[in-house]
Amino acid sequence: MKKDQVVFGIDIGGTNSKMGLFDLEGNLLKSHHRPTNKNIDPDNFIAELAQDCNEMLKSTLNIQLGDPRVLGVGAGAPMANTVTGMVGYAPNLGWHNVPLKYLFEKHFKTKAAIENDAHLAAVGENRWGAGKELKHFVLITLGTGVGSGLILNKKLHVGFQGLGGEGGHVLIAHTKERQCSCGGMNHIESYLSAQGIKQTIQEMIGEAWSIEKLGQEFKAGHSKATEVIHTIAGELARGLVSIAVVVGPEAFIIGGGVSNLGEPFNKIVLEKFDELVHFSLRGRVKIIQASLSSDKGAIYGGAAYILDEVLH
Ligand SMILES: [Zn+2]
Known part of the structure; x- marks a missing residue:
């Protein structure tokens, strides 16, 4: 070298x-x-x-x-x-x-x-970022869409013909019906994409807030903002539970533009995750912030x- x-x-x-x-x-x-x-x-x-x-x-x-x-x-x-x-x-x-x-x-x-x-992004975190010390993890990017990357045994897993690892399109149980950008219904991306989060803000608060504003109001203790954060954290947690029981990751690493909601958001996601996940994984999976810039x-x-x- x-x-x-x-x-x-x-x-x-x-x-x-x-x-x-x-x-x-x-x-x-x-x-x-x-x-x-x-x-x-x-x-x-x-x-x-x-x-x-x-x-x-x-x-x-x-x-x-x-x-x-x-x-x-x-x-x-x-x-x-x-x-x-x-x-x-x-x-x-x-x-x-x-x-x-x-x-x-x-x-x-x-x-x-x-x-x-x-x-x-998962490969980058694996080599130089938050996944450096981990062997098995799933990176979730929350941005315009919701993407994912699976690192198993320190290697990227892409599946048959490179078509795997599309965690944003995992189905989540929901009382509502909301279309995903892919045409499917009630995928993680339906609720956790930037557009999905903005739609939830509109539905619950009745105003067109940016995600930055949601983050600020949440930190300031605004009760409606807290409700929205708990709602979207619950939606993400339900998706992660389905991924976790199949993959058995040590951690989920959260990245992407929306990830500036940061550690307080991740903590709520983890609480909800642990309420719902199979007992074999409860308390064992971490949810951490990506460390390479979003x-x-x-x-x-x-x-x-x-x-x-x-x-x-
Ligand atoms: Zn989809």
């Missing part, structure tokens, strides 16, 4: 795309972002990302793409499938059958691996993911 070797971690989101240049110890040397341009061909868009990354290389190490010191690029994108190297259909990007791994290898002139963003988790994960591939 040479000191000046680097990898890129990239996260293509529905709105923004983030890029990070990392050394092999996981130090972020430089980062950059640009709006995800959905109006151009994915081939041209990846070429734009490569240009940005080339600038980062020049300014940081005075080298360019194609230099052997660049060991690879790990990239996350919605619906990215690590097994096929393709993005089959990503409604948020308007992409159909995009050979994403091939495009990264072509424009970055190095080895590439792709995965979905929540899976990558907006950069997937680029750390991308870097960790490609490092696993090139170093092993």
